[in-house]
Amino acid sequence: MNRRLLWPALALVALLVLNLVVTPSFFELRIRDGHLFGSLVDVLRNGAPTVLIALGMTLVIATRGIDLSVGAVAAIAGAVACTHLAGGGDAVTGMVLALLVCAVLGLWNGFLVAVLGIQPIIATLVLMIAGRGVAMLLTEGQIVTVDDDVFRQVGAGFVVLPVAILISLAVLGGVALVTRRTALGMLIESVGVNPEASRLAGVRARTIIWTVYVFAALCAGIAGLMISSNVNAADANNAGLWIEMDAILAVVIGGTLLTGGRYSLLGTLLGALTIQTLTTTVYTIGVPPTATLVFKAAVVIVVCLLQAPRGAPVPRREPEVVGS
Amino acid sequence: MTALAVPRVPSRFLPVIATFVVFVLTFGAGSVRYEGFASGQIVANLFIDNAFLVVLAVGMTFVILTGGIDLSVGAVVALATMIAAATLRAGWPAWLTILAVLGTGSVLGLGMGLMIHKLRVQPFIATLAGMFLARGLCFVISEESLSIKDPVFRAVATETIELPGEVTITYSVLIALAVVGIAAYVLHLTRFGRSVYAVGGSESSATLMGLATGRVKVGVYVISGFCSALGGLLFSFYMLSGYSLHAVGLELDAIAAVVVGGTLLSGGVGYVVGSVVGVLVLGTVQTIISFEGTLSSWWTKIVIGVLLLAFIALQRLIVHRQRDL
Amino acid sequence: MTEPLTAAQPQPLVDLRGMSVEFPGVKALREVDFRLFPGEVHALMGENGAGKSTLIKALTGVHAPSAGRITLDGAPVSFTGPAQAQAAGISTVYQEVNLCPNLSVAENILLGREPRRLGAINGRAMRARAARLLGRMGLTIDPASALGNHPIAIRQLVAIARAVAVDARVLILDEPTSSLDTDEVDELFRIIRVLRDDGVAVLFVTHFLEQVFAISDRVTVLRNGSRVGEYDTARLTRIELVSAMIGRELGALAEVERRTGDRHAAPTPLLRAQGLGRTGAIAPFDLDLHAGEVVGLAGLLGSGRTELARLLFGADRADTGRLLLDGRPLRLRSPRAAIARGIAFSSEDRKAEGLVTDLTVRDNMILALQAARGWARQVPRRTADELVATYVERLDIRPADPDAVVATLSGGNQQKVLLARWLITRPRLLILDEPTRGIDVGAKAQLQRVIADLAAEGMAVLFVSAELEEVVRISDRIVVLRDRHKVAELSGAGAGVDEVLELIASGRTTAEVGGR
Amino acid sequence: GDDAAGDDGTITMGFAQVGAESGWRTANTKSVQEAAKAAGIDLKFSDAQQKQENQIKAIRSYVQQKVDVIAFSPVVETGWDTVLLEAKRANIPVILTDRAIDSEDTSLYETFLGSDFVEEGNKAAQWLLDNTTGAQKVVELQGTTGAAPAIDRKKGFEEVIASRPDIEIVASQTGDFTRSGGKQVMEAFLRSTPDIDVVYAHNDDMGLGAIEAIRAAGKVPGKDITIITVDAVKAGMEALAAGEINFIVECNPLLGEQLMDLAKKVVAGEEVPARVVTEEGTFTQEQAKAALPDRQY
Numbered sequence A: 001m002n003r004r005l006l007w008p009a010l011a012l013v014a015l016l017v018l019n020l021v022v023t024p025s026f027f028e029l030r031i032r033d034g035h036l037f038g039s040l041v042d043v044l045r046n047g048a049p050t051v052l053i054a055l056g057m058t059l060v061i062a063t064r065g066i067d068l069s070v071g072a073v074a075a076i077a078g079a080v081a082c083t084h085l086a087g088g089g090d091a092v093t094g095m096v097l098a099l100l101v102c103a104v105l106g107l108w109n110g111f112l113v114a115v116l117g118i119q120p121i122i123a124t125l126v127l128m129i130a131g132r133g134v135a136m137l138l139t140e141g142q143i144v145t146v147d148d149d150v151f152r153q154v155g156a157g158f159v160v161l162p163v164a165i166l167i168s169l170a171v172l173g174g175v176a177l178v179t180r181r182t183a184l185g186m187l188i189e190s191v192g193v194n195p196e197a198s199r200l201a202g203v204r205a206r207t208i209i210w211t212v213y214v215f216a217a218l219c220a221g222i223a224g225l226m227i228s229s230n231v232n233a234a235d236a237n238n239a240g241l242w243i244e245m246d247a248i249l250a251v252v253i254g255g256t257l258l259t260g261g262r263y264s265l266l267g268t269l270l271g272a273l274t275i276q277t278l279t280t281t282v283y284t285i286g287v288p289p290t291a292t293l294v295f296k297a298a299v300v301i302v303v304c305l306l307q308a309p310r311g312a313p314v315p316r317r318e319p320e321v322v323g324s
Numbered sequence B: 001m002t003a004l005a006v007p008r009v010p011s012r013f014l015p016v017i018a019t020f021v022v023f024v025l026t027f028g029a030g031s032v033r034y035e036g037f038a039s040g041q042i043v044a045n046l047f048i049d050n051a052f053l054v055v056l057a058v059g060m061t062f063v064i065l066t067g068g069i070d071l072s073v074g075a076v077v078a079l080a081t082m083i084a085a086a087t088l089r090a091g092w093p094a095w096l097t098i099l100a101v102l103g104t105g106s107v108l109g110l111g112m113g114l115m116i117h118k119l120r121v122q123p124f125i126a127t128l129a130g131m132f133l134a135r136g137l138c139f140v141i142s143e144e145s146l147s148i149k150d151p152v153f154r155a156v157a158t159e160t161i162e163l164p165g166e167v168t169i170t171y172s173v174l175i176a177l178a179v180v181g182i183a184a185y186v187l188h189l190t191r192f193g194r195s196v197y198a199v200g201g202s203e204s205s206a207t208l209m210g211l212a213t214g215r216v217k218v219g220v221y222v223i224s225g226f227c228s229a230l231g232g233l234l235f236s237f238y239m240l241s242g243y244s245l246h247a248v249g250l251e252l253d254a255i256a257a258v259v260v261g262g263t264l265l266s267g268g269v270g271y272v273v274g275s276v277v278g279v280l281v282l283g284t285v286q287t288i289i290s291f292e293g294t295l296s297s298w299w300t301k302i303v304i305g306v307l308l309l310a311f312i313a314l315q316r317l318i319v320h321r322q323r324d325l
Numbered sequence C: 001m002t003e004p005l006t007a008a009q010p011q012p013l014v015d016l017r018g019m020s021v022e023f024p025g026v027k028a029l030r031e032v033d034f035r036l037f038p039g040e041v042h043a044l045m046g047e048n049g050a051g052k053s054t055l056i057k058a059l060t061g062v063h064a065p066s067a068g069r070i071t072l073d074g075a076p077v078s079f080t081g082p083a084q085a086q087a088a089g090i091s092t093v094y095q096e097v098n099l100c101p102n103l104s105v106a107e108n109i110l111l112g113r114e115p116r117r118l119g120a121i122n123g124r125a126m127r128a129r130a131a132r133l134l135g136r137m138g139l140t141i142d143p144a145s146a147l148g149n150h151p152i153a154i155r156q157l158v159a160i161a162r163a164v165a166v167d168a169r170v171l172i173l174d175e176p177t178s179s180l181d182t183d184e185v186d187e188l189f190r191i192i193r194v195l196r197d198d199g200v201a202v203l204f205v206t207h208f209l210e211q212v213f214a215i216s217d218r219v220t221v222l223r224n225g226s227r228v229g230e231y232d233t234a235r236l237t238r239i240e241l242v243s244a245m246i247g248r249e250l251g252a253l254a255e256v257e258r259r260t261g262d263r264h265a266a267p268t269p270l271l272r273a274q275g276l277g278r279t280g281a282i283a284p285f286d287l288d289l290h291a292g293e294v295v296g297l298a299g300l301l302g303s304g305r306t307e308l309a310r311l312l313f314g315a316d317r318a319d320t321g322r323l324l325l326d327g328r329p330l331r332l333r334s335p336r337a338a339i340a341r342g343i344a345f346s347s348e349d350r351k352a353e354g355l356v357t358d359l360t361v362r363d364n365m366i367l368a369l370q371a372a373r374g375w376a377r378q379v380p381r382r383t384a385d386e387l388v389a390t391y392v393e394r395l396d397i398r399p400a401d402p403d404a405v406v407a408t409l410s411g412g413n414q415q416k417v418l419l420a421r422w423l424i425t426r427p428r429l430l431i432l433d434e435p436t437r438g439i440d441v442g443a444k445a446q447l448q449r450v451i452a453d454l455a456a457e458g459m460a461v462l463f464v465s466a467e468l469e470e471v472v473r474i475s476d477r478i479v480v481l482r483d484r485h486k487v488a489e490l491s492g493a494g495a496g497v498d499e500v501l502e503l504i505a506s507g508r509t510t511a512e513v514g515g516r
Numbered sequence D: 001g002d003d004a005a006g007d008d009g010t011i012t013m014g015f016a017q018v019g020a021e022s023g024w025r026t027a028n029t030k031s032v033q034e035a036a037k038a039a040g041i042d043l044k045f046s047d048a049q050q051k052q053e054n055q056i057k058a059i060r061s062y063v064q065q066k067v068d069v070i071a072f073s074p075v076v077e078t079g080w081d082t083v084l085l086e087a088k089r090a091n092i093p094v095i096l097t098d099r100a101i102d103s104e105d106t107s108l109y110e111t112f113l114g115s116d117f118v119e120e121g122n123k124a125a126q127w128l129l130d131n132t133t134g135a136q137k138v139v140e141l142q143g144t145t146g147a148a149p150a151i152d153r154k155k156g157f158e159e160v161i162a163s164r165p166d167i168e169i170v171a172s173q174t175g176d177f178t179r180s181g182g183k184q185v186m187e188a189f190l191r192s193t194p195d196i197d198v199v200y201a202h203n204d205d206m207g208l209g210a211i212e213a214i215r216a217a218g219k220v221p222g223k224d225i226t227i228i229t230v231d232a233v234k235a236g237m238e239a240l241a242a243g244e245i246n247f248i249v250e251c252n253p254l255l256g257e258q259l260m261d262l263a264k265k266v267v268a269g270e271e272v273p274a275r276v277v278t279e280e281g282t283f284t285q286e287q288a289k290a291a292l293p294d295r296q297y
């Protein structure tokens, strides 16, 4: 494993061990009705939307961008699918429709960033605010409850493992494959590190930026479907609320710099799982709600302290700019 | 627009000027559309209602100019209101409370700055930890909201200053404007300020040029922590209460104000004045919404988004036009 | 190998003993001794990657040495950063121009020591002082203008102005002249001599041998991180110096003879510019570039060479005139369009516009080729490895590790990586803007040979260099620019350095083209 | 305010809503808007996006616009004095909905109309006392940490169960008033705390989330585990009627009509009681079945 990923991985392991100490049954896995159950499976399943969104976010951040709108896009996806279902529509069309809408929203973000040249944080802030309004407009501010067996599968279904986990892993595998087997990964990094040099080398920076925003929106869309399917309802207000922060945090914990360039999908996965485990830990070890945030802060700070470079710092400064 | 286009302004001022022009245009549009909009008091209210945000945006400007980010400001504001309310309730004199609040904010900022500089933690993570910590401490102090009954705080909060033309402002406005003035002075006329820009332009170059980049990086987070605490005090004047859920998401408003004001998130480019105009822009959007008065909750969000977009698009347009001339 | 030292000065000002610096996987310096005396100009020589810059960085506290000690004026010192070195009287210009592009020229010169009045920075005094310092370097640019708007050569001069603005005891210049023209170099040398006579110790790195002999009193040579020896310049010959640097006899390094003879320019131009121009950048000009021919661009600093090259590539949009490719009109909307039509452009500013420094040597080398193929069709790993291996060998890139991150390469090796990127695309027209910046003698000769070969194989090359000798040596035709106008076009046969120099300087135009 | 109303007879009301953070709140908004239309009151509505400072700005702008009466829901008790003082200076009467404010100066507002969150907690606990015997392990799904309804519903519940030492809250965690929050927390509870008897959720949504978790764990909600929630929104009532929830304490969002009546009286200068409590009940499963057909929201 990459050295950069050592600490996030250790943090994750430490959290899991903590859980094991407090709840001895934490690592237990049981098969019931052909489904795999257990706390670890819960962690993975609840973390699936964050993993997905963080994957999209990783690519966006690698191009020096950021996408704040993913939470709102997730809410819109849930709202589109559920209102379609509640109106008597069929689940598959509903979900396809939702993802189409998300693709359009991704195109929109990409347009603002790549074509108009608006700073990504502001460009996506627009959709972050307005998007939730759109989602609420669709649901008229109510929580739309649905009851559909196909739709339920996305977030709560099982094929031995929860479907949500399988989807996230599939997307992770797909992205890893596409970015490694094609030149996309390298071109994304080069646009992120030095946009001007990339332009002069003939890289289609605009298309690439556009692609990553669309991809991020699609990931957010799938995550939104999972979130709403998990509770069989579209909650335009709360679905994916603040998930953009979790996703960015996952990316950053995974060792990808917010300044763009080199990224690590595996790191992002570790980051997202760490965050989800932390949340679950808070519930299982019984941290009182009033102390939850102090606990989280303590964990983050401890991890940072451990991670801090010690010992003989031979090259004192990493030559982030040209060496020699 | 045309009036401003005539004298050739240095292109680095363009984003700020463009933001200002757009602000004036929007305000004009509001005045035409809504009765009672075009009054001096509305402008004054923009400052009264956003004094704390101005102060936060100033602190955030320092941080962003170095290429960093501070997510803790909203939480520190809440913590400040909480500490103020709790200590005043415990009978502390107002001055001691104020010192305690400002001290806490600065120390938190120092902690985050050291984490970022010494431990080389990414600012996003360090300040997020700061945010959790500050918000968490609020809950530890008290889960419920506490009102502030201290006479000094009440006086500062309620007393107004009469300006000509029947316009009144509060002391908070004066404090905020003073902070802006001091910040502009520090950024442009002191070595520390210029180093802030240098670090944002290229940290490695600044180091090789022999600047104390470490001190600058830690310094901006201390400043931001201090500004957050001061903003928190202004917030306590505004609300006369301490509450752990105050100012949720305010950090995004502060960042948005700074960026709308033409500061680049990548660092090295921008002005405090821009951030102030950015705050005014966000405030105007809010004012327009409340004057409209018929928007449902969701249309409110959509309209805020659309207005924000219109602002930025117009700003880009003006900047582009000017550059091409 | 070490020569006996002249015992002229009793005590060195700077004394490095047994310095070693290690990077993960690389021993960049091995127990190097180095002495610098007051009142001398000391040249530090070595091939690309020999460890010159590392030595300078270890001395000034940028890198922590793994062994060794430094004494300054007899007292042991250990700097933890450039700030401390500066405070101790060591003023340094590092190899890459390390300034802040977002600040003004004046600020870049005086950052950290701005004149103040009542505690506040006095902007007017600052600009006046900066203007004076720039004037000393023969520069008349506006001190209030943003540094980022100036070309790399100007930035280099600004960095030097910053370094000489303080009363330093030690002045270190790491390849300060790599982008400069003869005039600027003369100006710089004049300043250096004044400082030397005042007792300042000057450490100077360059790859131009003439400059070494022109200015330095003594020379220290590094090879592969170790010290080869310390010499008196007066008692050293060119040949000795070069063989000390490369560690073998000079044979391989004979200058590239003029090989224009075996090249045949195609009769019809490959690319033809008619009245091409851009306001504020370059006046409209005509230019024909033929396959199988090397055309050199000569001119002074700021004469518009870079601008001309960028127009031909579509990096900037032209606002007058037109381009014809193979006789057919060509509209270049972007660099991408140019690349698709077989035009390649290697920028002079490798840091800002060339390399993607966080990526590996391999990725940087195949970037343009990959971009041309589109993201979906990855250059097969085997092909990539072969191409990379070929050019690593051909250009002698060190370390020869395709997975090394470019940021960790020495300046000269970075430049070679950038060149390799464009050579790999096998363009029909190759535009090279200062391709030899920071490259050592051996590699330079090698590169010139590569260019000559490519032209012989039918490539058209447009070659821009601040080093006039090089332009003259390699070109079939030389286009002379002055004040952003094309003033002359000389065919290679008739062109000598002196003639070109005279054209550049005098304002005379040749009848062929005439100034517009 | 009184004189301004006289101009053309219509009353203008400024209503500063907190936001639209839940179905309950949306129903509340809708009720106010519809009632205003029905009562011929010109409503200026603003949504504060869950931020108290925005609510204050809105109220200040109503003062600026010289409306006849201002109404708002102060979800936080504190922080209103300054702006209400401005309203008072401008002679604009203020009606609070939902909750009172923590101010000694009762002249700052005319009246308040709303529910009592502590009372809701009491009712929930009382039902538990009345309908169970023996030891009960209760898990609590709290609302957003620090939010007034969460604090009070917890307080009210604890007050009453204190009288039965065998009822114990074994775990308590925030589910942020959302379904997915409720589900996630309940999943963790089910694993860390064996033999849960009762779930007390601060709102229906978290309760509905908990039901999903309980079902996924192979237990039967409403039978194996007793579920008590607060609010009585439609989805909650349906679950109650279906036997998955055992008891719901109503928290009625439909304040519109009562509010408009009060507003008219206040503008006309009539005396109004200092506190008007909304009519709210509780629902058992049978009552839910009966009430469902004509529930409005």
Ligand SMILES: Nc1ncnc2c1ncn2[C@@H]1O[C@H](COP(=O)(O)OP(=O)(O)OP(=O)(O)O)[C@@H](O)[C@H]1O
Pocket: A315, A319, A323, A324, C023, C024, C026, C027, C028, C046, C047, C048, C049, C050, C051, C052, C053, C054, C055, C095, C398, C399, C407, C408, C409, C410, C411, C412, C413, C438, C440
């Ligand atoms: N930060 C770093 N990490 C790893 N290796 C490095 C780093 N900096 C330099 N090196 C290596 O150290 C060796 C010496 O490099 P240095 O920059 O000192 O060479 P140089 O003599 O200045 O060459 P040039 O003439 O090309 O500038 C090279 O092999 C280089 O790759």
Ligand SMILES: Nc1ncnc2c1ncn2[C@@H]1O[C@H](COP(=O)(O)OP(=O)(O)OP(=O)(O)O)[C@@H](O)[C@H]1O
Pocket: C138, C139, C140, C141, C149, C150, C151, C152, C153, C154, C179, C299, C300, C301, C302, C303, C304, C305, C306, C307, C308, C348, C466
């Ligand atoms: N002596 C000078 N005084 C003022 N400006 C100069 C001077 N020399 C160059 N410039 C600047 O040079 C720029 C144009 O240079 P350009 O890059 O075209 O030159 P060049 O011929 O490529 O020279 P080089 O690449 O060697 O710098 C202009 O932007 C101008 O500001």
Ligand SMILES: [Mg+2]
Pocket: A324, C052, C053, C054, C095, C174, C410, C411, C412
């Ligand atoms: Mg070097």
Ligand SMILES: [Mg+2]
Pocket: C151, C305, C306, C307, C348, C433
């Ligand atoms: Mg040039």
